[in-house]
Amino acid sequence: MKNSPRPAAGPSFHTGALLLASFILLAGCGGGGSGGVGVGEKTCVDTALGCLEKEAYNAAVLDAAEGIRSSPGFDDRWALEEIRLAEAWGHLQTVRGSERPGLGVTVGVLDTGIDLEHRSFVEGVAAGDVTEQFFSGATDETGEDGFSHGTGVASIIAGRENPDFEYQHTGIVPYARLKALAIPLGDAPPPDFAISAISLSGLAQFDESWADLYRRILSPDLDVLNLSFGVFGPIENYQGEVVRGFAQLSGTSFSAPMVTGGLALMKQFFRDQLASEELVTRLFETADKNGRFADRSVYGQGMMDLDAALSPYGEPTVMPGDGVLGTGIPLKESSLRLGTAFGDGPASAFSRQEIATFDTLGAPFWYDLGRLVVAPGPPLLDTQLRDFMEPLPHDRQEEAAEWNGNTALAGMRFDMRRTPAWTGNGHALLPDDAVTFTARRLRGIATTAFTTEGVGENPRPVSGASIAWRPASSPLGLRAGWLNERGSMLSSTGQGAFGNLAADSVFVGFDLSAETGGWRLGGGPEFGMVRPSLDEGIITSLEPLATSAFAFHASRPVAGAGALLLVSLTQPLRVEAGDAVLSIPTGRTRDGGILRRQFTADLAPTGRQIDLSVRWERPLGAGSLRLGTIATRHAGHDEKARPRLSLLAGWRASF
Structure with a gap:
């Protein structure tokens, strides 16, 4: 229903009301569209199964742990259950997929040596993962003596399940490289050797075999070194390997290799980015100190908990500085919420880009940067319904034309809570519910000022002005304008690690x-050009953005009193070009420095939303009855979105 108040030489006021509206959505042409890449305010862990939200990640770890626990190597292994090894392997399997526990880590075992023909090691020996070197007269372990301390210790660290072995057994990190440094346990080096050996010149003072041994101990190719003599630990009755068989053993010697294996697993999981001291500190801080394990006189730092050791300690944060310790930005408070003009552009560009966060102890955890982006998704039905119930485009054009000077009088107009876009569907739709003031001048010129400042509860106000010109009787009109967004950019907002956005358009x-x-x-x-501005965050620069929108309409009378048929072809506001440069943390160095990577992201969306609508309208009572359909391609400017078909019906009255 047309609502064009007669212009006057003074101010006028305009208002209206939607009294009734109803709609029907049909899942035609493949149903509704996709929801974009973003998933609201939830972050997700980058895993071999894809990007998993926290709840899904924890469930995947538990599912993997159940499968691992059913392996014969875990049968009656209460010690493995106590340290939660199945859950720890579940973390590794979920994040790394088929990567096996211990892969890429080298563990040294300073002990009596290994029986390389034992069935727990034959596979590793054949693959070159288990090697042995003898020092100070140590002899080969063959199992003939009925007991091999070194073989038992090594099997706890890296023994592999062997289906040919009646008593299948698994170590903590069965696929670690194992380097056995064999010594006779009764023949220890001099007490001050470890100090003197730090200086290579001091090596000459001692037996050549011992000097060679300490060169091996100090070698950088050893990630973890196990020494199981003179060590105190809480676990007893651990099952080690004896006489190429199986036995129940007690003793603190068999606690140390469990800790060694745990450290090796942590080293693998954290991509070898934690220093040795940090690994030990993490092991202590995440240990179970509840119940009986709270007795420090018996359990010291508590019971090793590898599940906790591989989980974030405290809240993961994005570090803005150069070091992993200090005050960071909580990951859960970081998001980039996109306006519809961006479509799926940033979400697609950021997807599968890893961002490293750091927990309270400085350990790295990796997340999918793309899941911090909240894509707008397809247009909601309430938005389509609102547009459907707007006045006919020609009514709005006539109303604008009158104010553009096609009458002989000048005038002013004041509107409350109205979108300042009288025609088209471009930039002036951004300040919804604005206060607008329009002044008409002679010779076909009209100026409009608008703002959302103080209107409702809008924390990110938009203000601007426009000028329109249409000569009398001319079929062509021109308009130009300027928008200032404080706290947003094309209705997109950033927070946390993304910093705050603002823009002039x-x-x-x-x-x-x-x-x-x-x-x-x-x-x-x-057509538009956007000049962004931003404060500190992982987005280091934004180049100006090019934008576009269009709307074409055709209408004609049809059978029925006052009935009209309207056909429209429109494209909502869309970013056509523009890049962002990001500097994202990707990891850390062992001395606590942040590793960063810069990459350039194309912010233009992958698709172009086109809406074809057909609407029938006729007067009914004090208003107008409307029926129509809207077919949408690439909803939300997302090329992956399925076509949509909406059927709408409503009744509109204005006053």
Whole structure:
């Protein structure tokens, strides 16, 4: 229903009401669209199974742990259950997929040596993962003596399940490289050797075999070294390997290799980015100190908990500085919420890009950067319904034309809570519910100022102005404008690690109005340029953005009193070009420095939303009855979105 108050030489006021509206959505042409890449405010862990939200990740770890626990190597292994090894392997399997426990880590075992023909090691020996070197007269372990201390210790660290072995057994990190440094346990080096050996010149003072041994101990190719003599630990009755068989053993010697294996697993999981001291500190801090394990006189630092050791300690944060310790930005408070003009652009560009966060102890955990982006997704039905119930485009054009000077009088107009876009569907739709003031001048010129400042509870106000010109009787009109967004950029907002966004936009548009063959034609394109601004965050620079929108309409009378048929082809506001440069943390150095990577992201969306709508309208009572359908391609400017078909019906009245 047309609502064009007669212009006057003074201010006028405009208001209206939607009294009734109803709609029907049909899942035609493949149903609704996709929801974009973003998933609200939830972050997700980058895993071999894809990007998993926290709850899904924890469930995947538990599922993997159940499968691992059913392996014969875990049968009656209460010690493995106590240290939660199955859950720890579940973390590794979920994050790394088929990567095996211990892969890439080298463990040294300073002990009596290993029986290399034992069935727990034959596979590793054949693969070259288990080697042995003898020092100070140590002899080969063959199992003939009925007991091999070194073989038992090594099997706890890296024994592998062997289906040919009646008593299958698994170590903590069965696929670690194992380097056995064999010594006779009764023949220890001099007490001060470890100090003197630090200086290579001091090696000459001692037996050549011992000097060679300490060169091996100090070698950088050893990630973890196990010494199981003179060690105190809480676990007893651990099952070690004896006489190429199986036995129950007690003793503190068999606690140390469990800790060694745990450290090796942590080293693998954290991509070898933690220093040795940090690994030990983490093992202590995450240990179970509840119940009986709280007795420090018996359990010291508590019971090793490898599940906790491989989980974030405290809240993961994005570190803005150069070091892993200090005050960071909580990951859960970081997001980039996109306006519809960006579509799936940033979400697609950021997807599968790893961002490293750090827990309270400085350990790295990796997440999918793309899941911090909240994509707008397809247009909601309430948005389509609102547009459907707006006045006919030609009514709005006529209303604008009158204010653009096609009458002889000048005038002013004041509107409350109204979108300042009288025609088109471009940039001036951004400040919804604005206070607008329009002044009409002679010679076809009208100026409009608008702001959302103080209107409702809008924490990110938008203000701007526009000027429109349409000469009398001209089929072509021009408009240009400027927008200032404080706290947003094309209705997109950042927080946390993304920093705050703001922007100034300029735009120019063309409005065509003509009649041919009984049809009234109208509409035109709009083009804009956006100059972004930002404060500190992982987005280090944003180049100016090019934008576009268009709307074309055709209407004609049809059978029925006052009935009209309207056909529209529109493209909502879309970013056409523009790049962002990001500097994202990807990991850390062993001395606590942050590793960063810069990459450039194309912010233009992958698709282009096109809406084809057909609407029928006729007067009914004090208002107008409307029926229509909207077919949408690439909903939300996402090329992956399925086509949508909506059927809408409503009744509109204005006053």
